Amino acid sequence: MNARFSPGDRVRVREWYPPGHVRTPYYVRGKRGEIERVCGTFNNPERLAYGRADDPKMLYRVRFTQDEVWGRSERPGDTIDIEIYEHWLEPEV
């Protein structure tokens, strides 16, 4: 499986709210960040949670600034890295 994004790419997390076992935290939906690394291919937890190991997805670590996520920070430049599956990411426009 080819990775759509590479380290350093700017991305935005999709702002959608599907039901079920979703591993994308609410606090980061719609936020912009940068690909920190490509983690490899893993089963989509949204299907795996229901016993269906049939939907491999590329997984990334995405780095966000605290300012972007919360609109404030304890110190500019502090960050939070989060693992996000490819179908949750789109290129930043």
Place this chain on the structure above:
Amino acid sequence: MSDDHDHPHHPEHHLASTYHEKLTAAVIELLAEKRVLSPAQITESIDIMDARGPSLGAKVVARAWVDPEFKKRLLADGSKACKELGIDVGSLKLVVVENTPQAHNVIVCTLCSCYPKMLLGIPPAWYKTKAYRSRTAREPRKVLREFGLEVDDKVAVRVHDSTADMRYLVLPMRPAATEGWSEEKLAELVTRDAMIGVAQANEPIAV
């Protein structure tokens, strides 16, 4: 479930009170009754988990402190590097994040309580609390201060939210005045909290 089952009783088995405790007890009984898992296998798995503790992680950190080539491999692929030391971290991928004079790392799981159990054992109770999980994402410096760790403003704080298939270990900075120390001696300075990122490694004086 029948009452004449022949597996050994866990002491807390019939004291289950909350919904999830009852569910756990029921699933364990069903797995045994349907012979999917034997009670001995369940006990064995619990024993293996109980036997794991921070000394495994400390061994990895001490090796990285004395062997720069190992450190490079550890940062590139944590799972693979641990195998060199005979530590199998299982199917989850280990990501090791390095503290430097420029950046301090801290680990949290905001969605549940993902933790590198294969290297640190069972997580401390505070790691699973809502307060730690929500506040570390939002105000890490304040949380670290409450743990007794003041991070200088010149140092970036990097939070790692363990949301999916990775597990994280912080590689703390090697304390000063430990030149020439053996790996075994260095490992004694590496605490569980230092590998979660809520503390630094101990100073030699504290040992």
